[in-house]
Amino acid sequence: xxxxxxxxxxxxxxxxxxxxxxxxxxxxxxxxxxxxxxxxxxxxxxxxxxxxxxxxxxxxxxxxxxxxxxxxxxxx
Numbered sequence: 001x002x003x004x005x006x007x008x009x010x011x012x013x014x015x016x017x018x019x020x021x022x023x024x025x026x027x028x029x030x031x032x033x034x035x036x037x038x039x040x041x042x043x044x045x046x047x048x049x050x051x052x053x054x055x056x057x058x059x060x061x062x063x064x065x066x067x068x069x070x071x072x073x074x075x076x
Contacts, residue, residue, distance in 0.1 A: 023037065023038050024036065024037050024038075024047060027070055029062075030056075031051065031053060031056075032051035032056045033050045033051070034046055034049045034050070034062070035048040035049075039067070042071070043067055043068065043069055043070060044067070044068060045066070045067055046064050046066050048064065049062050049064070
């Protein structure tokens with residue numbers, strides 16, 4: 001990564017070590033696999049979708065940033 005800036009590097013990277021670690025889980029919904037950032041005990045935000053079907057990417061329900069309900073591990 002190259003950064004061209006007049007702002008000193010110390011200022012740009014001042015809080016890099018304080019970045020909060022996201023808890024990301026892999027969830028299978030149908031034949032699609034999604035990476036979900038868990039925001040609550042039973043809900044999460046879609047970070048990324050991996051699917052062999054191009055129609056899944058056009059489905060607004062599966063858009064990145066959408067909140068979806070998820071079940072905790074161990075429950076079906």
